Amino acid sequence: MSFPKASMTDSDQNSRDQRYLRLALKLARRGLGNSGPNPSVGAVIVQERQGRTSAQMTGSEIVGVGWTQPGGRPHAEAAALVNAAGDTNGATLYVTLDPCTHQGRSPPCSNAIIEAGIARVVSLGFDPNPEVAVQSQQQIEAAGIIFSRMQGPLRKEAEWSVQGHIQAVQNKRPFFQLKLAVGKDGRVPRGTGKPVWITPQLARAHGHLMRLEADAILVGRRTVQDDDPNLTCRLPGLENRSPIRVVLDSQLRISENSSLVKTASRHPLWIFCSAAAPVERERILREKGADIVRVAQNKTGEGLDLNDIAGHLLTRDVRRVLVEGGPLVAETFCKAGLADEIVIYQGQQRVGAEGIIPFGSGGVIGLTQSPRFQMTEQHIGETLLRRFRRVDG
Numbered sequence: 001m002s003f004p005k006a007s008m009t010d011s012d013q014n015s016r017d018q019r020y021l022r023l024a025l026k027l028a029r030r031g032l033g034n035s036g037p038n039p040s041v042g043a044v045i046v047q048e049r050q051g052r053t054s055a056q057m058t059g060s061e062i063v064g065v066g067w068t069q070p071g072g073r074p075h076a077e078a079a080a081l082v083n084a085a086g087d088t089n090g091a092t093l094y095v096t097l098d099p100c101t102h103q104g105r106s107p108p109c110s111n112a113i114i115e116a117g118i119a120r121v122v123s124l125g126f127d128p129n130p131e132v133a134v135q136s137q138q139q140i141e142a143a144g145i146i147f148s149r150m151q152g153p154l155r156k157e158a159e160w161s162v163q164g165h166i167q168a169v170q171n172k173r174p175f176f177q178l179k180l181a182v183g184k185d186g187r188v189p190r191g192t193g194k195p196v197w198i199t200p201q202l203a204r205a206h207g208h209l210m211r212l213e214a215d216a217i218l219v220g221r222r223t224v225q226d227d228d229p230n231l232t233c234r235l236p237g238l239e240n241r242s243p244i245r246v247v248l249d250s251q252l253r254i255s256e257n258s259s260l261v262k263t264a265s266r267h268p269l270w271i272f273c274s275a276a277a278p279v280e281r282e283r284i285l286r287e288k289g290a291d292i293v294r295v296a297q298n299k300t301g302e303g304l305d306l307n308d309i310a311g312h313l314l315t316r317d318v319r320r321v322l323v324e325g326g327p328l329v330a331e332t333f334c335k336a337g338l339a340d341e342i343v344i345y346q347g348q349q350r351v352g353a354e355g356i357i358p359f360g361s362g363g364v365i366g367l368t369q370s371p372r373f374q375m376t377e378q379h380i381g382e383t384l385l386r387r388f389r390r391v392d393g
C-alpha cells in the first residue's frame with residue numbers, strides 16, 4: 001500500500017528552506033578562524049522521504065552536513081557529500097555561499113554536486129569572486145538542477161559570515177572587527193601592568209569565542225605594556241584555535257619579558273614596525289620567535305600605515321582580524337575607514353574620570369547615533385553587548 005504524496009505549499013517550503021539554511025549558517029560558524037584563506041561555508045543535504053507504509057517516514061531528512069575544513073579544504077559541499085555517503089540522488093543542497101566552479105586547490109564543487117545527482121540547490125550568498133560569480137548558477141542550472149538564492153535577514157547574516165572573503169575580493173584587505181570593553185560610564189580603564197577586568201567571566205568567555213573566530217588578533221604596543229596580555233583563546237579544549245597575535249610597535253619597544261614575546265615560539269607573534277626601527281631590536285625579537293614586518297608610516301608621521309598593514313596581512317592569508325587594542329588603535333582604524341564591525345561590552349561598574357572615552361568626544365553614545373553603523377544589542381549575563389555593523393559593508 002502506498003500513501004498519497006503530501007503536497008507542500010510555498011510557505012511550507014519557504015519555512016523548511018529557512019530552517020535548513022539556519023543550520024547551514026551554524027555549521028559555517030564552526031570554520032571561522034580556521035578555514036583561511038578560504039571563507040567558512042556551511043552545507044546541509046536533505047532528502048524528501050515518501051513512506052510506503054505507515055511505519056516508514058514521510059517528510060524531510062538530513063542526510064549530510066559539512067563545513068569548510070581547516071586550511072579551507074575540503075569545501076563544505078564536498079564534506080557534506082562525503083557525509084551523505086551516496087544518499088544524494090534527488091536531494092536538496094542548502095549552502096551559505098554559491099558553490100565554487102573553478103579548479104583551485106580542490107576540484108570544483110559544482111561538478112561534484114552535478115555528479116551526486118542533487119536536484120535542487122538553495123544558496124544564501126552570491127560569491128563576489130569573479131571566477132565563481134554568475135558561473136555557479138549557470139553551470140548548475142545547465143545540468144537541470146533547480147537553483148535559488150534566498151533573500152532576507154538570513155542572507156545578510158551569511159554575508160557577514162564571509163566578510164573576510166568579500167573584503168579580500170572587493171577591497172584587497174581583511175575584515176576588521178574591533179572589540180572594546182567599557183564601564184557603565186562608557187570609559188575604558190587603563191591597565192597597570194596587568195589587565196583590568198570590567199566585565200564578568202561570562203562576557204570574557206564570549207570575547208574568547210570572538211578570538212577563535214578570527215585569523216589574527218591585533219593590539220598596539222601600549223596595550224602590551226599596560227596589560228601584558230596573552231591574546232590566546234583560553235576556552236577549555238579550544239586553546240589550539242588561538243589566532244596569530246599581531247602588535248603595532250613602530251620602534252620595537254615591546255619588552256622581551258612580555259607574555260607575548262615569551263610565548264612567541266609557541267603561538268605566532270607578528271610585530272609590525274617602521275623602516276626606522278632598530279635592527280638590533282629586530283634581531284633580539286626574532287631570536288625569541290617573533291616575526292618582524294617593516295611597514296610604511298602614516299603620511300602624518302604618527303603611527304604605522306594601517307592600509308599597508310592590511311595589505312601585508314592579506315598576502316599572509318589573514319582574512320578576519322579582531323582588533324583588541326586600546327582606544328587609540330580603535331580610533332585610528334575608524335579614521336582609516338577600516339572598522340567593519342565594532343563590538344562593545346559594557347560592564348556594570350563605573351571606571352571613573354581616569355578612564356578614557358573611546359571614539360572621540362561622543363564616546364559609545366556617538367557611535368549609536370552614527371548613520372555609518374547599524375546597531376544591535378544583546379545581553380551576555382549582566383553585560384550589555386552592542387554590535388555596530390558597517391551599513392555599506
Ligand SMILES: NC(=O)c1ccc[n+]([C@@H]2O[C@H](COP(=O)([O-])OP(=O)(O)OC[C@H]3O[C@@H](n4cnc5c(N)ncnc54)[C@H](OP(=O)(O)O)[C@@H]3O)[C@@H](O)[C@H]2O)c1
Nearest residue numbers: 181190191220221222223226250303304325326327328329
Ligand atoms: N577595555 C578594553 O577593551 C581595552 C583593550 C585594550 C587595551 N585597553 C587599554 O588601553 C590602553 C592602551 O590604549 P592605547 O589606545 O593607548 O594603546 P594601544 O591602542 O594598544 O596602542 C597604541 C600604540 O600602538 C602603536 N601604534 C602604531 N601604529 C599605530 C596606529 N596606526 N594607530 C594606533 N596606534 C599605533 C603606537 O605606539 P608606537 O608609537 O610606539 O608605535 C601607539 O602608542 C591600555 O592602558 C589598556 O589597558 C583597554
